[in-house]
Amino acid sequence: MAAWDAPPYPIRAAGATIPAFVGRAAETSAAEDAWASVRAGGRQVIFIGGEPGAGKSRLAAEIASAVYGQGAVVLLGTCSPEPGVPYQPFAECLEQLLGGTRSGALAGCLPDSAAELLRLTPLVWRHRPELVAPAGDGGDYRRELFDAIAALLLAVGEERPVVCVLEDLHWAGQPTLQLLDHVAQRSARTASRLLVLCTHRTTAPDRSDDLTFAIADLYRLDGVRRLDLAGLSVEEVAQYLVAEGRLSARRAREYATVLRDQTGGNPFFLRELWRDLAGSDVFTGAGAGGLPTRAFGARAPVSVRDTLQRRLSRLVPGERAVTETAAVLGEGGEVLVLIRACATDPATVLAALDAAVRFGLLDG
Template sequence: MFCDIVGSTELRHRLGDARADTWFAGFLDRIEEAVADVDGVVVKGLGDGVMAVFTSAGGALDAAVAMQQRTHTYGHLADVEPANLRVGVSIGDIATAGDDWNGMPVVMAARLCTAAGPGEILAADMVRVLAGNRCTHPMSPVGEYKLKGIEDPVDVVRVEWAPAHQATTNELPASLDAARRGPFVGRAVLIGELYDTWKSKEWRALFVAGEPGIGKTRLVAELANRVHVTGCGVILGRCDPDLAVSYRPWTEALEPLLNEMPAELLAELAPHHLGELCRLVPSLVSRVDLQVQDLVVDADTRHAMIVDAVVALLRIVGPVTLVLDDMHWIDQRSLQLARRVLVADLPDVTIIGTYRDTDLDPFHLLTAALADFRRLDGIRRVALDGLDGSAVVEYLAQSAGHALDFDGLTLARAVHARTSGNPLFVGELLRHLADSGAITFVDERWTGGAEPLELPEGLREVIARRLTSLGAHTNQILQVAAVVGPSFDVGVV
C-alpha cells in the first residue's frame, strides 16, 4: 500500500514550516496507527505519506479505510487544516531488500496511489477477490487502468468509505480548555508517559489523586487536549457537593454528546435505551420520537436500565474519553455507573478521574471503589506531589517570559519554601505579592520578595474551610503543632 497527502507542498507553504511540521506529524501519526491496528508494518515514510505492507488483503483494505476516516477527522478538528489523502493497494509476491520491499505489486500500488483522486482509495481487483467476504467495505469497479511501467492493463476497484461518526463537538470542554491556561511545569515527563501509554492502550482508566490545588485538573486538561487532538472525543462531568443529585456528572458529560449526535447514529439505539437516556438527559426528548411505554419499576431496576442504556450508547459513539472531575464528591449511582462501564470493557472508551486523597477515609464510597478497580485490567493510578524547586523556577520564568536572574531565583526559592510547591498556592502567592507591592516587575525582571512571604487572605480562607471539616480535637492538635514547626511527632504533640 502507498498513500500520500494531496497538495502537501502548497499546504506547507500556506502553513509555514514550523506549523506544518506539527500538522504533518499529527496527520502521519493517524496513518501509522491505522496500519498498526491491523498488524500491518510501515516500511518507510515518504515525507507526505507512507509505504506499508500487510499479511492479508482484508487487513490492507481495513487500514486504507481507517486512514481516510482518521485523517478526515483530524483535518476537521478545531485549528487544524483539512487535507485529502489518496491510497493505492495491490497484492502479490514481493522481495525484501534491506529495509525496503521490491516487486511489481509495489510498483502497481505506487501507480494506483498516483492515479487516485483526493480522498480516494484505488485497489487492484485481485485485492477484492482475495479479501472476499472478510472485507465489509463496499467497492465499485472503475475499469481498466493503464499504469506506467506495467505492460498489461489492470482491473481496478474503488473502495468506498464515509467519515467516521463524531462522538462530540470539535472543541475541548470549555472548563478543561480554561484549565490549560497559565504555566504547565514539572509534569512534562509524566504527561508524555501517560499519553504514550494511552496511545498504546496500556490503560483505559486513569485516576489522579492529590491534595487541593496540587494540579490534578491541570494535568488532566493537558492530557485531555492531547487525546482530543488525535480525534478522540472528550466529554466532562463534574462532581459537586452542593448538587449531589444521582447521575449529575453523567448528565453533564452526555448532554452535549447526545444533543449533537447525528440522527442516523441515534437511530441505532434501541427504543428502550433511548427512553432511559431521555430520563438521564431530558433535552434529548426533542430529538427523538419515542414509541415505548414508560415502565414503573423500583429504583435498583431503573438504575440497571440506565446503566444498560449508557453502555449501549458508548458502544456506538466511537472513541471518547470521559473526564470525571472531583470524584471525592461523586454520588453512589454515578460511581456504580462508572464501574459498570469499566466492567463492560468498551475498547473505544477511556475514563479519567480526579479526586482529593486527603478527603478520603476508609469509609468513603470512593475508597472501596478504588480498591475494587484494582481487580480490573487497564486501571492506572497516579498521585501528584508538589512541584520541586526547579519547577517553581520554571513557573516564575514562564510567568515573566524570560530566564530568572539572581533576584528572581531568590524569590523562587522563597515561594517554594512557603508553598511546598503547591501550584495553586504558588500562583495565588505571586498574585498577592504583586498586588500588594511586595514584589514588582521592573525592566522585565522580578524584584523584591526577600522578606518572609505571607499567604494571601483568599488562601487562608481555603485552608480554614478545610480545617473546619477536621473536628475540634484535630484542630487543637494542629494549633499546638503549628508552634513546633512543619514536622512533628503526633504522639509528642
C-alpha cells in the same frame, strides 16, 4: 472519516486565563501511554488524586485538550457535594454528546435500549424521536440503564475515541460509582476506544471511603491507573516563575526554593502567592531587578488564608494548637521539640499530627 462532527470542547475545561502548566512529566507520560492504548482499541481509566489545589483538574484538562486535538470526543461531568441529579456526571456527559451533535447523527449509535437513557436526559429524542419514555423508577431498571450507557459509549468509540472526564468523584454517591464500575468492566471486554479520567481528593474530610473501595476494586483490572499528585518540586516552581512571571532562569531559581517552602509545591497556593506578590508594590518587574527578598515575608493572599482557615476549622482546638506550633517549627522540626513546645503529653501531640496530616495541613 466519521459521518458526524464531534461535540465542541467543554467550555468549563477551556478557561480564558489559564496559568502556565509545568511539571507532571511522569503523569503526562503515563497518560500518553494510556492514550496510545485507547487509540489501539483499548479501554483505560485514570484516577487522578491529590489534595485540594494539587492541580488534578488542570492535569485532566491538559490531557483532554491534547487528545481532543487528535480527534477524540471529550465529555465532562462533575459531581456535586449537594444532592443532585442521579448519575450526575454521566448525565452531563450524555447531554454534551447528544446535544452537541447534529440531530439524528447518533441514531445508529444508540442501542435498542436507548429509551432507558431518557431517564437521564430528554436530548435522546434529538436522535431517536420515536422512542417512548420508560415507565417510572419502579422496578429494577438500573441494569438496563447501565447497559444502555455503556453500549452508547462503545458504539461512539467505534467511530471516534471517547474521553469522559469525571470531576470531583469524591462527592459521587454509590449509584454513580456503581455505574462507573459497570462501564469500566463492560468496556474492558471488548474493543472500546474509551478513556475515563477521574479526579478526586485524597484528604479528609473530602476523601470518600466509598470511592477508595471502588478504586481498589477497579485497580485489579487491566488498563486502570492511579496518578497521585505530590507538590511541585523546586525546579518545577522555577519553571512556573519563568513561564508565568517572565523571570530569568537565574532569578526564578533564587525565588523557587522559598516559594516551594511557603506553598509546599501546591499549584493553587503557588499561583495565588505569586499573583499577590507580582501585583503588590514590592514587585518591580524582572526588567528592574525582579522581586525583592523582603516580599517573601509578606502576608499570604486572602484566597490562601481563607483556604487554610477552612482546613484549620476542621480541627478541634487542641489539634489546631499543635498544628500551628508545628508550622512555626517548620519542615524538618523534631517531634520531641514539638512535644516540649506544646507542653502536653506525647500521645496528644501525635494524635493531633495525625489529624493534621489527614486534613492535608502537614506532610506525613
